[in-house]
Amino acid sequence: MNLTMIEAAAARMAGHIRRTPLLNAPLLDKAVGRRVFVKAECLQLTGSFKARGGWSAVSALDPEARARGVIAFSSGNHAQGVAYAAAQHGAPCVILMPADAPQVKIGNTRAYGAEVVLYDRRTEDRDAIGARLSADRGLTLIKPFDDAQVIAGQGTVGLELAEQAAEAGIARAPVITCCGGGGLASGIALALAARAPGLQVRTAEPAGFDDMARSLASGRRERNPTTAGSICDAILTPSPGELTFPILQRLAGPGAVVTDDEALRAMALAFTHLRIVLEPGGAVALAAALFGENLPDTVIAVATGGNVAPATFARALERFA
Amino acid sequence: MNLTMIEAAAARMAGHIRRTPLLNAPLLDKAVGRRVFVKAECLQLTGSFKARGGWSAVSALDPEARARGVIAFSSGNHAQGVAYAAAQHGAPCVILMPADAPQVKIGNTRAYGAEVVLYDRRTEDRDAIGARLSADRGLTLIKPFDDAQVIAGQGTVGLELAEQAAEAGIARAPVITCCGGGGLASGIALALAARAPGLQVRTAEPAGFDDMARSLASGRRERNPTTAGSICDAILTPSPGELTFPILQRLAGPGAVVTDDEALRAMALAFTHLRIVLEPGGAVALAAALFGENLPDTVIAVATGGNVAPATFARALERFA
Numbered sequence: 001m002n003l004t005m006i007e008a009a010a011a012r013m014a015g016h017i018r019r020t021p022l023l024n025a026p027l028l029d030k031a032v033g034r035r036v037f038v039k040a041e042c043l044q045l046t047g048s049f050k051a052r053g054g055w056s057a058v059s060a061l062d063p064e065a066r067a068r069g070v071i072a073f074s075s076g077n078h079a080q081g082v083a084y085a086a087a088q089h090g091a092p093c094v095i096l097m098p099a100d101a102p103q104v105k106i107g108n109t110r111a112y113g114a115e116v117v118l119y120d121r122r123t124e125d126r127d128a129i130g131a132r133l134s135a136d137r138g139l140t141l142i143k144p145f146d147d148a149q150v151i152a153g154q155g156t157v158g159l160e161l162a163e164q165a166a167e168a169g170i171a172r173a174p175v176i177t178c179c180g181g182g183g184l185a186s187g188i189a190l191a192l193a194a195r196a197p198g199l200q201v202r203t204a205e206p207a208g209f210d211d212m213a214r215s216l217a218s219g220r221r222e223r224n225p226t227t228a229g230s231i232c233d234a235i236l237t238p239s240p241g242e243l244t245f246p247i248l249q250r251l252a253g254p255g256a257v258v259t260d261d262e263a264l265r266a267m268a269l270a271f272t273h274l275r276i277v278l279e280p281g282g283a284v285a286l287a288a289a290l291f292g293e294n295l296p297d298t299v300i301a302v303a304t305g306g307n308v309a310p311a312t313f314a315r316a317l318e319r320f321a
Numbered sequence: 322m323n324l325t326m327i328e329a330a331a332a333r334m335a336g337h338i339r340r341t342p343l344l345n346a347p348l349l350d351k352a353v354g355r356r357v358f359v360k361a362e363c364l365q366l367t368g369s370f371k372a373r374g375g376w377s378a379v380s381a382l383d384p385e386a387r388a389r390g391v392i393a394f395s396s397g398n399h400a401q402g403v404a405y406a407a408a409q410h411g412a413p414c415v416i417l418m419p420a421d422a423p424q425v426k427i428g429n430t431r432a433y434g435a436e437v438v439l440y441d442r443r444t445e446d447r448d449a450i451g452a453r454l455s456a457d458r459g460l461t462l463i464k465p466f467d468d469a470q471v472i473a474g475q476g477t478v479g480l481e482l483a484e485q486a487a488e489a490g491i492a493r494a495p496v497i498t499c500c501g502g503g504g505l506a507s508g509i510a511l512a513l514a515a516r517a518p519g520l521q522v523r524t525a526e527p528a529g530f531d532d533m534a535r536s537l538a539s540g541r542r543e544r545n546p547t548t549a550g551s552i553c554d555a556i557l558t559p560s561p562g563e564l565t566f567p568i569l570q571r572l573a574g575p576g577a578v579v580t581d582d583e584a585l586r587a588m589a590l591a592f593t594h595l596r597i598v599l600e601p602g603g604a605v606a607l608a609a610a611l612f613g614e615n616l617p618d619t620v621i622a623v624a625t626g627g628n629v630a631p632a633t634f635a636r637a638l639e640r641f642a
Contacts, residue, residue, distance in 0.1 A: 021342055023364060026405065027432050040364075042596040043344060084347065111348050271634070275363040275598035275627030306596030310642035313592070314635040321631035 056153025377474025
């Protein structure tokens with residue numbers, strides 16, 4: 001993994017993946033007592049940064065592999081990112097999803113053009129089904145974070161941030177990033193280390209699912225006891241990636257942890273002051289930027305996604321807006 | 322009014338006013354059966370395009386006038402746009418607002434640094450109070466739309482659109498624009514006529530408050546019977562402006578009209594597919610782009626603002642998301 005791969009991913013994405021804006025709001029800064037800049041990846045195609053990693057991975061395949069197609073295991077943003085990228089490349093795409101995934105997510109993934117294969121979480125082995133499909137059809141598996149081309153794709157957020165921070169006159173700041181397996185955080189960290197060394201990545205996770213923060217503290221890959229039980233469902237992963245963790249160990253600051261209520265409050269403040277829609281898992285970094293302690297007077301948060309159920313969003317507004 | 326004034330306004334805004342993104346969403350296009358691009362002015366500083374006109378007008382004053390200060394009559398987005406621009410220029414700013422305006426709007430306008438002067442709508446004459454304040458302190462009145470520098474500022478949306486449409490490969494399309502007095506629509510129309518003549522402005526208004534559509538049809542400035550009674554409160558004005566109407570008469574297509582429910586549906590679709598927050602009046606053009614008839618296969622809508630009460634937004638989601 002290096003800057004060259006990220007630059008190559010950016011070149012393959014040019015004209016296809018959106019350069020998302022770096023937003024800020026004077027009244028939000030006033031309310032919170034520091035300058036908070038938000039990289040709005042919720043405005044990315046498919047509603048999350050995952051379209052970058054999907055595009056990078058699909059576009060990096062050799063033409064024969066691409067023509068055979070790709071497969072991903074996901075009921076969330078990764079599914080939509082890969083499905084969209086595959087469709088735009090004319091590549092067949094299979095998404096393996098638990099049969100009890102929300103209908104809207106199944107429907108959206110199909111609408112992006114993917115073939116959705118459902119399995120029973122209790123009785124069927126996802127990996128075995130995936131391996132059989134891959135073998136039968138010659139599909140390439142695109143992992144959600146532990147894949148060099150996926151990390152390179154997510155790292156293009158860092159290239160944009162380096163430019164946008166310079167335009168805004170920001171030389172030094174933490175770049176707080178919502179973190180599941182660490183694909184986005186590690187990609188951004190690599191890009192910033194090369195292009196804007198005054199900007200340092202810090203991961204943010206939901207309380208109780210802070211495997212990355214604990215791993216960064218202990219120096220080895222710690223596991224979460226479970227991957228269910230937070231509203232921040234988009235970023236609940238069992239443990240840091242094999243590829244991502246060493247990068248973050250080398251380049252990231254200590255990890256931040258926020259509560260579900262803090263994520264909902266951040267969603268409400270983003271609604272009021274930035275007029276963007278965030279999902280709970282996509283608001284975790286903003287929550288850390290708004291409510292964290294011992295932060296400098298200028299902070300950047302990556303708002304990673306905006307695919308949220310209307311009822312969840314309405315509840316955040318009712319409680320906190 | 323001409324392109325040179327708009328270009329000069331853009332030069333004065335550079336580095337201060339946000340270049341807002343032109344968004345689109347593949348699944349929204351699929352659902353509606355045409356390509357819909359959205360110029361997201363809800364992401365502008367202060368949450369609406371009004372920051373452009375405010376900046377343009379304040380920055381165009383000679384230094385002595387600016388030092389004496391500015392005044393505006395508004396309880397809405399124009400108030401916040403002018404207040405923000407004045408504060409950034411170090412200019413005193415008085416905003417005259419009805420005493421029964423929502424507390425949050427009064428509070429926000431004060432938070433931007435303005436002095437808010439409240440008056441009683443039933444017993445006091447706004448214009449007389451404004452005239453006295455202006456005379457006493459030498460304040461310059463900044464009108465919401467019938468002011469050449471304000472129109473020039475709003476017209477910078479058109480300069481950006483011309484570039485962004487070219488980048489997206491759009492040579493011909495209607496540019497549907499939410500319309501109150503016509504400041505934004507006329508500014509955009511002037512910019513596009515010079516820079517992207519294949520893009521033609523069409524105004525969009527709430528049903529029952531379609532003074533511009535009727536005026537464009539009749540060839541003279543028609544009036545609305547009232548300026549209250551639609552949830553699209555940001556764009557309820559008595560009649561087209563003296564400066565704006567001749568420009569639109571010359572350059573705009575026929576005006577579109579949408580119902581309040583269509584505006585709410587557009588807000589819900591913008592939430593789901595674009596992850597942006599729109600206020601009802603800011604969603605009128607998108608509603609026309611989504612639900613209008615006899616439109617070509619590519620349409621651009623200007624989403625003008627996102628300052629909406631949480632309860633109104635939650636209601637739109639509950640009913641239509």
